């Protein structure tokens with residue numbers, strides 16, 4: 001593992017194009033629960049069963065209660081060493097992009113700016129009927145209403161089974177097509193289309209790296225698999241780079 005880490009470190013060259021994909025595991029050390037594994041339960045519900053348009057249609061109050069709980073929980077969390085390391089990496093590598101599946105906003109709070117939040121944000125709300133959308137950090141009522149048309153607001157996140165925000169997939173595919181190095185961090189690689197980014201980058205000739213506590217379906221596609229905590233591995237990778 002140490003040998004692989006040193007080799008990946010050597011690949012982090014300011015002349016290279018680096019694309020990083022992160023998932024819920026990057027925020028686990030900040031105290032934000034992941035969806036899979038033992039943390040993926042809220043009350044008696046699986047988080048995956050609530051983050052769905054059909055769940056919201058059937059039980060909007062329950063889904064909003066879940067999201068209001070998540071908003072409150074994340075408001076009390078801080079970015080960790082993994083988020084901070086990726087912000088440093090961005091400053092040292094001019095041709096850099098961070099694509100996150102996370103909706104917690106912790107990458108931005110750590111200072112990342114070349115950032116695509118492909119699944120939206122917990123801090124965004126939008127109307128289920130009209131075009132109204134806004135950033136909202138204040139606590140919301142159990143069933144928040146649109147100030148423009150009075151219909152129900154929904155979380156501004158992309159739920160399972162929904163299409164991505166327009167333009168996001170095109171941008172990701174374009175960027176992956178030019179990557180020299182692709183690093184996936186803390187994602188189970190089970191949610192599409194993000195799970196296919198690894199293959200896409202590899203097909204275009206990128207060197208691929210996976211950082212995760214355990215093996216994922218994409219480990220076999222990785223030139224380097226670094227297994228351990230993102231908050232330990234990423235600081236080691238950027239050691240020597242100055243912010």
Ligand code: NAD
Nearest residue numbers: 023024025034035036101102103104186187188213229230
């Ligand atoms: P996931 O919950 O499916 O998988 C998390 C992965 O992170 C696992 O493979 C696990 O082994 C790994 N992991 C856990 N702790 C880690 C650590 N300290 N270091 C390195 N790896 C670690 O997450 P996903 O793949 O991102 O898919 C879940 C979907 O749910 C995403 O689409 C996302 O939008 C959403 N989600 C977001 C958040 C968030 O914003 N923080 C949290 C949960 C789920």
Ligand code: ZN
Nearest residue numbers: 127130146149
């Ligand atoms: Zn409206």
